Amino acid sequence: MATTDELIAKLGADAHAIQPLRPPMIRVGLWLLAAFAIVSGLVLSHGLRPDLIDEFSRPAVVIEWLASLSTGLLAAVATFHVSIPGRSVRWALLPVPAVMLWLATLGVGCLNDWLRYGADGLEVGLSVGCFETIVFTSVPLGLTLLLMVRHAGPVCPGPTILLGALSVAAFSAAGLSLFHHLNSSLMVLISHGIGVAFVMLTGWASSGALFRWIGLKPL
Amino acid sequence: MSDTRSSRSAARDDVPEGQRWSALMAKAQAGDKAAYVRLLGEISPYLRSLARRYVPTQDATEDAVQDILLTIHGIRHTYDPRLPFGPWLVTIAKRRLINRLRQHTRMVAHEVALEDDAVTFADDEVNLPDRKIHYLDVRKAVGELPDGQRQAVVLLKLREMSLKEASEASGQSIGALKVSCHRAIKALQRILEPSRKR
Structure with missing residues (x-):
């Protein structure tokens, strides 16, 4: 093995000029454009749900949808910050309020269904189509994000992937709400919740392999 | 933040x-x-x-x-x-x-630490200390060998001659010496280490 001085000489010889990363917020903006294009493509390919206007005239539904969008947005901001060495790890807490709001709105939806329809309003079940859509939409979104934060591989792979997965799954869920109808809020909670959790856990468990595959080895 | x-x-x-x-x-x-x-x-x-x-x-x-x-x-x-x-x-x-x-x-x-470094194989025999064989036992065993085998082992192993030298000294061909020596070693093993698995 080379000595440290020899290694420094080699690295010095290889030190060509490089372009420093753009500020995180600009990169968040670029990724949001990509995410918007992918999710819009998905919504257009399925067509908007027929009851969209009626549904979105209810404040609770709008708040729930905005909460999922906010979760995606804030998790993306957190992802681009924690991926850079030296940034505060507290950025990871940024999406927490939006996640809480999202879960709370889904919980309130379940409560309303129960008050309005009794036990019949709490239809339990996992919509496989819903789950699949969240997972499969997360793949192109996730790959785009992974490519943009691949520098996090050797330093901060786990939290970067976890936050990134939350962001892509939340955007997928928000897009899904525009073309897919579910009978009860509980089904939305279960299907979206399991979909998001699955994307996050899969991403977390495979973060090392994903970064190795994308180009920078976490070692 | x-x-x-x-x-x-x-x-x-x-x-x-x-x-x-x-x-x-x-x-x-x-x-x-x-x-x-x-x-x-x-x-x-x-x-x-x-x-x-x-x-x-x-x-x-x-x-x-x-x-x-x-x-x-x-x-x-x-x-x-x-x-x-x-x-x-x-x-x-x-x-x-x-x-x-x-x-x-x-x-x-x-990692699993090896507690007994001396034990390297599972077979019991290989972990026993070598049995010392007295030179008189060797001499006696060599004396019991047939003439051709005895001559081969004495020339090649005890006097450490080359095959060519042993062939010239004994008048046996190199091939015959090799065969006799191999058989002699096997016979000595049988005489000196009767319990050894073959």
Whole structure:
């Protein structure tokens, strides 16, 4: 093995000029454009749900949808910050309020269904189509994000992937709400919740392999 | 949690030579090789002192320092020269060291220490001390061999002649000597080590 001085000489010889990363917020903006294009493509390919206007005239539904969008947005901001060495790890807490709001709105939806329809309003079940859509939409979104934060591989792979997965799954869920109808809020909670959790856990468990595959080895 | 607050906390955590190293890294990002070599040379002792807290041996320390330098080289574009250099450097160094420590712990957990170094094979026989054979027993056993075999083993093994010399001395062909010697060794093993598996 080379000595440290020899290694420094080699690295010095290889030190060509490089372009420093753009500020995180600009990169968040670029990724949001990509995410918007992918999710819009998905919504257009399925067509908007027929009851969209009626549904979105209810404040609770709008708040729930905005909460999922906010979760995606804030998790993306957190992802681009924690991926850079030296940034505060507290950025990871940024999406927490939006996640809480999202879960709370889904919980309130379940409560309303129960008050309005009794036990019949709490239809339990996992919509496989819903789950699949969240997972499969997360793949192109996730790959785009992974490519943009691949520098996090050797330093901060786990939290970067976890936050990134939350962001892509939340955007997928928000897009899904525009073309897919579910009978009860509980089904939305279960299907979206399991979909998001699955994307996050899969991403977390495979973060090392994903970064190795994308180009920078976490070692 | 804003960048300003992050910068303020980063400035508090900055390394002693942070400002100079920051300037050197900015030059390195622009392609100044001399500045880069100087920067890596200057941060190495600092990294070495940091690494010693995490890894036990000198060799392991040097490996860890080189790993950090390679990582810095791979992601040097992530450094923003407007921000302090220290937090960037220390984050990379500590994450690499912790990763190394974790790998080491994982590796140790999968290793099984051999408690008895003398036992190397499962077979009982090979772990017994060699039985000493008295030279008189050998002489007696050689005396019991048929003439041809006795001559071959005496010339080739006891007098350590070459096949050619033994052939000239005995008048036997080289092939016959080889066969006789092989049979003689087998016969001696049977006489001297009757319990040995064959």
